[in-house]
Amino acid sequence: MRRRLLTALLMAAAVTAPLVPASAQPVHAPADLRQAIARDLPELMALYRDLHANPELSMQETRSAGLLAAEARRLGFTVTERVGQTGVVAVLENGPGPVLMLRADMDGLPVEEQTGLPFASRVRGTTREGLATAIMHACGHDTHMAAWVGVARRLVALRGQWRGTLVMVAQPGEETSQGAKAMLEDGLFTRFPRPTHAIAFHDSATLPAGMIGYSDGPALANVDSVDMIVRGVGGHGAAPHTTRDPIVLAARIVTSLQTLVSRELDPLDSAVVTVGSFQAGTKHNIISDEARLLITVRSYTPEIRRQLLDGIARIARGEAIAAGVPEDRMPTVTVREAEATPATVNTDGLTGETMARFRAHFGEARVRQMRPVMAGEDFGRFRLASPGLQSLIFWVGGVPQARWDAANGNMASLPSLHSPFWAPDAEPVIATATEALTVAALGVLGRP
Numbered sequence: 001m002r003r004r005l006l007t008a009l010l011m012a013a014a015v016t017a018p019l020v021p022a023s024a025q026p027v028h029a030p031a032d033l034r035q036a037i038a039r040d041l042p043e044l045m046a047l048y049r050d051l052h053a054n055p056e057l058s059m060q061e062t063r064s065a066g067l068l069a070a071e072a073r074r075l076g077f078t079v080t081e082r083v084g085q086t087g088v089v090a091v092l093e094n095g096p097g098p099v100l101m102l103r104a105d106m107d108g109l110p111v112e113e114q115t116g117l118p119f120a121s122r123v124r125g126t127t128r129e130g131l132a133t134a135i136m137h138a139c140g141h142d143t144h145m146a147a148w149v150g151v152a153r154r155l156v157a158l159r160g161q162w163r164g165t166l167v168m169v170a171q172p173g174e175e176t177s178q179g180a181k182a183m184l185e186d187g188l189f190t191r192f193p194r195p196t197h198a199i200a201f202h203d204s205a206t207l208p209a210g211m212i213g214y215s216d217g218p219a220l221a222n223v224d225s226v227d228m229i230v231r232g233v234g235g236h237g238a239a240p241h242t243t244r245d246p247i248v249l250a251a252r253i254v255t256s257l258q259t260l261v262s263r264e265l266d267p268l269d270s271a272v273v274t275v276g277s278f279q280a281g282t283k284h285n286i287i288s289d290e291a292r293l294l295i296t297v298r299s300y301t302p303e304i305r306r307q308l309l310d311g312i313a314r315i316a317r318g319e320a321i322a323a324g325v326p327e328d329r330m331p332t333v334t335v336r337e338a339e340a341t342p343a344t345v346n347t348d349g350l351t352g353e354t355m356a357r358f359r360a361h362f363g364e365a366r367v368r369q370m371r372p373v374m375a376g377e378d379f380g381r382f383r384l385a386s387p388g389l390q391s392l393i394f395w396v397g398g399v400p401q402a403r404w405d406a407a408n409g410n411m412a413s414l415p416s417l418h419s420p421f422w423a424p425d426a427e428p429v430i431a432t433a434t435e436a437l438t439v440a441a442l443g444v445l446g447r448p
């Protein structure tokens with residue numbers, strides 16, 4: 001009797017409304033998706049090894065772009081190449097609904113690979129500064145491109161389960177902070193469907209392979225480059241009293257700059273002021289007439305960014321006055337605005353919903369909240385260019401499990417991103433990222 005009543009209730013429920021709201025229903029079983037990706041993995045790994053062996057410098061990614069464009073075309077996307085020099089935009093329209101942008105960056109770095117991998121890069125090239133250099137995928141953008149192809153394949157295969165528009169973006173020049181800007185200036189948001197949501201991932205050198213990490217809110221920092229020329233009055237090294245020594249003055253400025261973060265910021269706010277280059281003089285016995293400082297400045301909010309940049313100019317001038325430098329020889333401070341990278345902020349709604357999906361799909365143990373990092377990433381530019389854009393970048397761990405275990409929490413013993421030794425365990429990175437991006441995309445586009 002009771003069973004019959006239950007059956008009747010269930011049948012009535014099935015007719016009137018689903019027991020679970022449609023938005024919370026998994027559109028496919030995790031095992032099915034995992035199997036499909038496992039079948040794709042040999043080809044994705046072959047692509048990864050090819051990309052790894054043939055890295056390209058920022059804004060020169062023609063070969064990589066060509067491979068991704070060809071793959072997207074085969075899958076039925078409408079593909080436009082050379083967007084922002086070497087960028088690729090692949091669009092798949094699948095009925096009315098949200099517009100989701102999935103972005104991978106393509107560039108390698110001027111680093112000489114020392115991983116010893118059988119498919120290690122032996123490629124050389126020339127940077128935009130004209131420097132001849134070895135090239136390496138030392139940031140893992142090769143894993144990003146392989147997963148980009150992986151998720152494109154899955155979403156085409158699952159197109160019956162989602163509605164909306166998919167905009168797959170292969171972006172050049174992330175490492176030089178040029179690429180997102182170049183693509184936006186070339187009409188990424190005007191010539192193509194304007195995204196409502198944007199998602200990307202980055203491989204991580206601080207998580208074991210296959211783990212997923214994320215930050216709520218700011219994930220990566222505002223990055224500014226500042227050039228300072230400290231001018232003095234040069235002369236003979238034996239007659240310092242007839243000069244205004246810019247080296248002594250610049251050394252004082254370097255020391256005083258340390259107080260910007262330690263004495264002027266709220267201790268609970270985060271920022272970095274690093275003098276990365278200090279150059280002056282030519283000879284033992286000549287007091288130079290200028291010194292040059294190159295400074296990197298990192299922050300999360302526009303207010304703190306402004307406070308630091310203003311503080312640098314104030315300290316430079318104040319120390320110059322204290323040193324008796326004439327008014328017409330005050331230091332010049334130039335913020336390289338064109339190269340500034342804005343903070344990358346994960347928006348609340350998309351981040352919370354996607355992480356809930358990840359936890360349901362991968363299990364609690366594979367999804368970890370992380371502290372934001374002070375590195376930069378020009379993915380943040382897309383959100384700034386489109387107010388209201390829901391934006392998320394998450395991490396996929398790349399440290400081989402055995403190395404992770406051997407490090408036993410000593411992160412200094414592990415190679416970081418950009419290290420010539422950085423060799424992520426690419427298979428779990430690409431498989432996990434493909435799976436996570438697919439789950440995230442279906443979360444956005446699979447809504448009723």
Ligand SMILES: [Zn+2]
Pocket residue numbers: 139175417418
């Ligand atoms: Zn990088």
Ligand SMILES: [Zn+2]
Pocket residue numbers: 139140141174202
């Ligand atoms: Zn990177």
